[in-house]
Amino acid sequence: xxxxxxxxxxxxxxxxxxxxxxYRLLRGPGLADRILALDTxxxxxxxxxxxxxxxxxxxxxxxxxxVIALLGFVGTVALSKFVVRGDIVx
Amino acid sequence: xxxxxxxDLLLAALLVIGTAFALIGSWGLAKLADxxxxxxxxxxxSTLGVGCVLIASMLFFTFAPGANGASLHELLITLFVFLTxxxxxxxxxxxxxxxDPGARPAPPRQQGRQKSA
Numbered sequence: 001x002x003x004x005x006x007x008x009x010x011x012x013x014x015x016x017x018x019x020x021x022x023y024r025l026l027r028g029p030g031l032a033d034r035i036l037a038l039d040t041x042x043x044x045x046x047x048x049x050x051x052x053x054x055x056x057x058x059x060x061x062x063x064x065x066x067v068i069a070l071l072g073f074v075g076t077v078a079l080s081k082f083v084v085r086g087d088i089v090x
Numbered sequence: 091x092x093x094x095x096x097x098d099l100l101l102a103a104l105l106v107i108g109t110a111f112a113l114i115g116s117w118g119l120a121k122l123a124d125x126x127x128x129x130x131x132x133x134x135x136s137t138l139g140v141g142c143v144l145i146a147s148m149l150f151f152t153f154a155p156g157a158n159g160a161s162l163h164e165l166l167i168t169l170f171v172f173l174t175x176x177x178x179x180x181x182x183x184x185x186x187x188x189x190d191p192g193a194r195p196a197p198p199r200q201q202g203r204q205k206s207a
Binding site for chain 2: 024036044
């Protein structure tokens with residue numbers, strides 16, 4: 001199957017994307033850049049988990065990806081709101 | 091286990107497109123010059139990349155041998171990511187404008203005649 005031979009390369013490419021996001025997360029320079037890097041990081045790691053789920057032919061990783069999607073969005077909103085308002089829950 | 095050739099090709103194309111979009115988006119995040127340029131890469135490309143990967147996963151688990159029925163639960167993540175990506179991008183721009191008020195462009199000059207009052 002073409003898909004099974006292609007999957008390791010896709011996983012490697014997503015790992016490279018995660019490394020690029022980590023570079024931006026560590027490098028900065030601004031606070032907004034770091035929040036954006038975290039946002040991209042969680043989206044890419046979610047896709048990576050889905051790919052690993054296809055690779056091992058199990059649906060176990062799907063729940064982890066769903067939780068990452070939910071909590072990552074909440075995290076981005078909380079960080080941005082903290083920057084804008086100086087407080088998360090007012 | 092075997093998949094039909096056409097479906098195999100479709101899955102491979104979806105994987106390649108999704109991976110390419112995600113990689114280009116992350117590359118743009120690492121490479122571009124300032125924050126407002128960097129925001130373009132991930133918000134558009136990564137969402138489409140994740141969308142393609144999720145559609146590929148959905149097709150794979152629906153048509154793989156031993157599957158029982160359609161596998162639609164990936165739609166949850168797709169829908170959620172597509173709904174939340176613009177919201178988080180909007181909040182990020184607001185945060186960036188608070189951190190650096192000088193980045194806000196000047197309002198456009200008023201066109202035409204001044205209103206006589």
